[in-house]
Structure formats: structure tokens, C-alpha cells
Amino acid sequence: MIEVTDFARFLSRWKKYISFFRLRFSMGLQYRTAALAGIATQFVWGFMEINVFYAFNQSDPAAFPMGFEQLASYIWMQQAFLALFMTWFMETEIFDSIMDGNICYELCRPIDIYDMWFARSVANRTSRALLRCVPILIVAFFLPAPYALTLPPDALTFLRFIAAMVLGMTVTVAMCMLVYMLSFFTVSPQGLRIIFAMTAELFQGIVIPIPFFPPRVQKILELLPFASMENVPLRIYSGHISGGEAVRAMLLQVFWIVALVAIGKLICGSAMKKVTLQGG
Amino acid sequence: MIEMKNIRKTYRVARRNAGFGEVLKSFFHRDYETVTALDDVSFSIRDGETVGYIGPNGAGKSTTIKILSGILTPDSGECLVDGRVPWKNRIDHVAKIGVVFGQRSQLWWDVPVVDSFELLKDIYSIPPDIYSRNKDELTELLDLGEIIRTPARQLSLGQRMRCEIAASLLHSPSILFLDEPTIGLDAVSKIAVREFIVRLNRERKTTIILTTHDMQDIEAITKRIILIGKGKILLDGDISDISGSGDIDHTVAELYRTYEI
Numbered sequence: 120m121i122e123v124t125d126f127a128r129f130l131s132r133w134k135k136y137i138s139f140f141r142l143r144f145s146m147g148l149q150y151r152t153a154a155l156a157g158i159a160t161q162f163v164w165g166f167m168e169i170n171v172f173y174a175f176n177q178s179d180p181a182a183f184p185m186g187f188e189q190l191a192s193y194i195w196m197q198q199a200f201l202a203l204f205m206t207w208f209m210e211t212e213i214f215d216s217i218m219d220g221n222i223c224y225e226l227c228r229p230i231d232i233y234d235m236w237f238a239r240s241v242a243n244r245t246s247r248a249l250l251r252c253v254p255i256l257i258v259a260f261f262l263p264a265p266y267a268l269t270l271p272p273d274a275l276t277f278l279r280f281i282a283a284m285v286l287g288m289t290v291t292v293a294m295c296m297l298v299y300m301l302s303f304f305t306v307s308p309q310g311l312r313i314i315f316a317m318t319a320e321l322f323q324g325i326v327i328p329i330p331f332f333p334p335r336v337q338k339i340l341e342l343l344p345f346a347s348m349e350n351v352p353l354r355i356y357s358g359h360i361s362g363g364e365a366v367r368a369m370l371l372q373v374f375w376i377v378a379l380v381a382i383g384k385l386i387c388g389s390a391m392k393k394v395t396l397q398g399g
Numbered sequence: 400m401i402e403m404k405n406i407r408k409t410y411r412v413a414r415r416n417a418g419f420g421e422v423l424k425s426f427f428h429r430d431y432e433t434v435t436a437l438d439d440v441s442f443s444i445r446d447g448e449t450v451g452y453i454g455p456n457g458a459g460k461s462t463t464i465k466i467l468s469g470i471l472t473p474d475s476g477e478c479l480v481d482g483r484v485p486w487k488n489r490i491d492h493v494a495k496i497g498v499v500f501g502q503r504s505q506l507w508w509d510v511p512v513v514d515s516f517e518l519l520k521d522i523y524s525i526p527p528d529i530y531s532r533n534k535d536e537l538t539e540l541l542d543l544g545e546i547i548r549t550p551a552r553q554l555s556l557g558q559r560m561r562c563e564i565a566a567s568l569l570h571s572p573s574i575l576f577l578d579e580p581t582i583g584l585d586a587v588s589k590i591a592v593r594e595f596i597v598r599l600n601r602e603r604k605t606t607i608i609l610t611t612h613d614m615q616d617i618e619a620i621t622k623r624i625i626l627i628g629k630g631k632i633l634l635d636g637d638i639s640d641i642s643g644s645g646d647i648d649h650t651v652a653e654l655y656r657t658y659e660i
Contacts (some may be wrong), residue, residue, distance in 0.1 A: 138521035146510055226470045228522050229494035336526040391489075392472065 143239045147246025152249040161198040163253055168194050169266055184330040187265050189357035193328055195259035195268040195386040196353050202247035204349035207312075207318035209295050210243060212310050217299070226391075233387040236299060240292045268308040272358050279365055283352035286372040290347045293379035294319070300383055302382060303390035312398055324350040330359065347372040401467065401606070403572070406476035408437040408462055423564070436462040437473065438630040441657040447604040448572070449596075451611065451621040453651065455660055460629045464578050467608070468498045480574065494523060495513030497572035499563050501579035506551035512562045513547040516569060525568035530569060537565040540595055557588030564592065568599070575599070577609045581616050586645040593619040614647040 172190055176183050185193070202208055213236060216222040225232060251335045259268035271277045297316050302308030320326055322345035329340050329350050340346050351368045358369060400566060413429045438460045444450050445524055465471040466478060469485035469492045478485060485492045506515045510610040520530045525627045536546060551559060558598060562579060567575065577596070581589045597620055599605050617638065624641070626634040633643070634654065641650060 133524050138518055142507065142510065142518050145514075146507070149509070221503050223465065223470050223496075223500060224503060226489070227468055227496075227498045229490045230522055231490070302489070365466050375426055 140242040141239045143242035144246045165198040192315040193353045199252040199255040209317040280356040287348045287352045290375050296383040300386040323348050344375040347375045402479045403439050404477040406440045406473045408473045409433045409435050434632050447605040449621045449625040451617040454627040458627045462583050496574040497567035498565045499577045511548050512570040525570050574606045617629045633658045
């Protein structure tokens with residue numbers, strides 16, 4: 120009997136977060152103009168980046184650390200799934216609720232703040248990515264040869280890519296959660312947010328893919344949580360890392376998820392103890 | 400049953416004088432001052448009672464509500480709400496109370512109000528039959544009909560406040576905290592809200608604690624008032640004993656003068 124009620128409680132516990140996810144997700148889907156603007160930006164950006172790397176490749180192909188097709192796939196997949204991994208895609212509403220005290224309503228709910236915001240961020244990112252990825256993927260797929268998005272070498276690679284993408288997004292969200300939690304302790308979260316986003320953008324492999332860094336720097340970067348975001352799935356997709364290397368990279372992703380969530384929950388706990396809500 | 404005993408709560412405030420020199424100085428060293436929001440506050444409220452909690456701005460009304468609803472932890476003192484310490488087990492506690500903050504919104508801005516209601520249904524794990532019964536009843540009593548199918552951002556303040564109150568009652572809480580629920584409302588909405596609160600207390604026996612600056616709210620809703628000023632409880636008693644003959648606004652202004660708050 121105990122097991123049955125425990126199971127029911129477990130289900131109803133999850134239902135809260137799923138329902139939260141659903142609302143945020145359907146809300147994300149209604150911002151159509153933002154999605155169109157995003158798609159246009161990502162196209163232009165993708166073309167620009169590929170052209171820069173094309174020039175680089177022309178001048179010295181021997182110094183190019185990836186195959187050019189691999190790089191093109193890397194960039195198109197990056198642009199298509201931008202919303203999953205961009206660290207500056209943080210929710211202003213969450214920062215606002217911390218700043219202006221609206222969070223008091225969220226604290227009045229029988230729900231864990233960390234888990235709720237986690238579900239919310241995942242929903243926000245997946246709904247945005249879903250709206251934007253399809254047109255980019257289709258067009259990039261039909262581009263002429265070296266610029267085009269190519270299919271992964273085999274089905275196993277594709278499955279690994281999907282798994283690594285889910286893990287990578289989870290790392291990204293867990294990382295952003297740290298920024299949300301730390302902003303309980305600052306007057307304005309702006310500084311924190313900018314430093315974090317800039318660091319992440321470079322170390323994550325957004326500005327240039329990690330293989331383009333000097334080998335020694337690369338070794339260090341690959342161990343950092345930033346590399347566990349988009350670097351792993353994009354390089355698995357393009358076939359730049361495979362086999363045991365891919366599995367090891369995914370295990371590192373799992374490690375970072377566990378570590379970042381644990382740290383996030385710890386900060387959340389102490390934030391809840393010291394939180395002061397002002398005014399009104 | 401709500402019991403507060405010797406509750407104290409202080410905040411730290413960084414203060415400095417005007418001037419660029421002062422700004423630079425505060426960059427390296429900040430002088431914090433302790434502001435006492437609640438100073439030895441004690442009272443108890445029986446089940447099914449309605450209490451008006453009044454006092455000037457900054458007296459500590461909202462702080463009290465936040466402590467009672469488990470959001471804030473007091474520095475010292477004891478507090479029991481139906482046998483629970485609010486801040487010790489926040490999640491268990493908040494499942495059984497309802498809170499309305501008149502100056503804030505709990506509705507999701509860009510989606511119809513009913514979507515927010517559905518979300519609350521899952522957050523509070525409200526059984527489907529109880530949810531639909533409560534929703535229908537609240538829709539009727541607060542005259543929400545078409546309103547709940549409208550996105551929250553397109554509602555007038557009065558319509559929104561009625562939705563906020565409904566949202567706080569979907570899970571049938573036994574205690575309802577209302578922090579300035581009539582602030583900024585027009586006469587019609589105010590009366591609707593007041594009548595609803597009175598009816599809620601009478602029919603469901605919900606314990607109601609109401610803070611407000613509108614003395615007509617107090618007159619219409621409660622018998623008992625608790626007056627707080629500068630973090631101290633100054634008066635706790637029946638409204639008819641204090642109001643005497645004159646109009647209530649003057650009586651309260653007189654009280655504020657007497658206690659120098």
C-alpha cells in the first residue's frame with residue numbers, strides 16, 4: 120500500500136513540473152515574429168561565419184583542424200539549435216522577479232524554486248529551438264557542396280548526437296541556474312550575467328570551435344563545463360569526435376550536470392534562507 | 400489557529416550621504432544600519448476569524464504577512480499556523496494557505512487567465528472534481544465568465560484583481576492572506592471584492608487576514624482590528640470599541656496621532 124501512495128506522490132510531483140513546462144512551452148510557441156527575426160539572423164550569421172572559415176581554409180588548408188564539410192555542418196547545426204545552448208538566452212522574467220520581489224508569489228507555491236525554474240528554462244529553450252530549427256535545417260541541407268549541412272555518417276552517430284544534445288542543453292540550463300541563484304546575492308544581476316555570457320561564448324566554442332584553439336588550451340577547455348554544452352553534440356554530429364572519445368565526452372557531460380545541479384541547489388538553499396523581500 | 404509570539408525581524412540597509420565622494424567611499428566600505436521591521440509582535444487568531452491588519456506605510460504589515468506565509472524567516476520568536484512553523488516546512492505550509500499580494504501579479508501575462516488556473520491545479524495537485532467545482536463557483540461569484548479566457552495583460556486592474564483572488568482560492572485553503580487587495584480599484588470592483596470576501600468567510604469559514612489602507616474595507620469585512628506601528632502591535636480589539644461615533648477614517652487618523660506613528 121505504501122508503495123502505491125509513494126508512486127502516486129512521485130507522479131503528482133512530476134506532474135507539477137511537466138505542467139509548468141507545458142505552459143512555458145506553449146507560450147514560447149506564440150512568439151512568431153521573434154522566431155522569424157531569429158531565423159533571418161541565424162542565416163546571415165551562419166553564412167558569414169562559413170565564409171570567414173572558407174577564406175582561412177583557402178589560405179592554408181594544412182592548418183585547418185577540421186574537414187571543411189565538418190565545419191559547415193558544425194556551424195549550421197549550431198545556428199539551427201542556437202536557442203538550446205546560448206548562455207545569453209536567460210529569462211529576464213526570472214531576474215525581474217528576483218529584483219522586484221515578484222518572487223514572493225513563487226515562494227507561496229508548494230514547489231521547489233530550483234526545479235520550477237529548471238523546468239521553465241528547458242521549456243523556453245526547446246520551444247524556441249523547435250520554432251527556428253526546421254527552416255534553417257532544410258535550407259542548409261540544400262546548399263551547394265562544401266557549404267551544405269551533411270547527414271551524419273551513420274545512425275549510431277545520429278543517436279549519440281541526440282543524446283549529447285539533450286545532455287548539452289541540460290548542462291547549459293544548469294549553468295544558467297547558477298547565475299539566477301547568485302543574483303539573489305547581488306543588487307543587480309547585469310554584471311554577473313555579462314561576465315558569464317562572454318566567458319561561456321568563448322569557452323563554449325561559439326566564437327570559434329574548440330578544435331581551432333591551440334592544442335594545450337584545447338585540452339584544458341575540453342574539461343571545463345562550457346565544452347560540455349554545444350561542443351560535444353556538434354562535433355559528434357559532424358563526425359569530428361566518435362567512438363570511445365564521444366562516449367567519454369558524454370560521460371563528462373553527465374558529470375557536469377550532476378555537479379552543477381548540486382552546486383545550484385546548494386546556493387538555492389542558502390538564498391532561500393537569507394532572501395529578503397522588500398516593499399509592497 | 401494562528402499564533403505569533405515575540406516575533407522579531409530586522410533588515411540591513413546600506414545608507415550613505417549624497418555626493419560623489421560618498422559614492423566612492425561606499426564602493427570600498429558600506430555602513431549598514433539595522434532597521435527593525437517587527438519588534439516583539441504577538442497575537443493569535445482563531446479559525447474562521449476575519450482580522451484587519453492596519454498601520455501606516457512601513458509599519459511592518461507586509462513583513463508579518465510574509466512571515467506567516469513562510470517566505471521570510473524571522474530573527475527570533477515563535478509562530479505556529481495550524482500547528483506548522485511556516486518557514487521550517489515552506490512547501491507543506493503553503494499548500495494549505497492562499498495569499499494575494501495586491502501590488503503584484505501571479506497570473507501569467509501572455510496567456511489566458513484560465514491557463515494560469517490550470518497550472519495552479521497541477522502545482523497544488525488539486526483533484527479534478529474539486530478544481531472544477533471551485534473554478535465554477537469562483538467564476539460565478541466573482542463574475543469572471545469571459546474574463547478568464549482573456550490574456551492577463553489585457554484585463555483592467557479590477558478584472559485582474561478578481562482573477563488573482565480566484566487564483567488564490569482554487570485549492571480551497573483554510574487561511575487566506577490578503578495584502579492590500581483593493582489597492583487602486585474603482586468603487587464597483589472594491590464592493591465586489593469586499594462582498595466576496597465576506598461571503599467566503601461566512602460560507603467556507605475561511606480565516607481571513609487582511610491588510611489595507613482603505614478603512615471602508617475594514618468596516619465592511621472585519622470586526623477585529625490589529626494596529627501596528629513602527630514594528631510594534633499598538634492595539635488589538637473590536638472595531639466598534641474604537642470607532643465611537645465619528646467616521647472611521649478620522650478615528651484611525653486619530654489613533655495614528657495618539658500613538659505617534
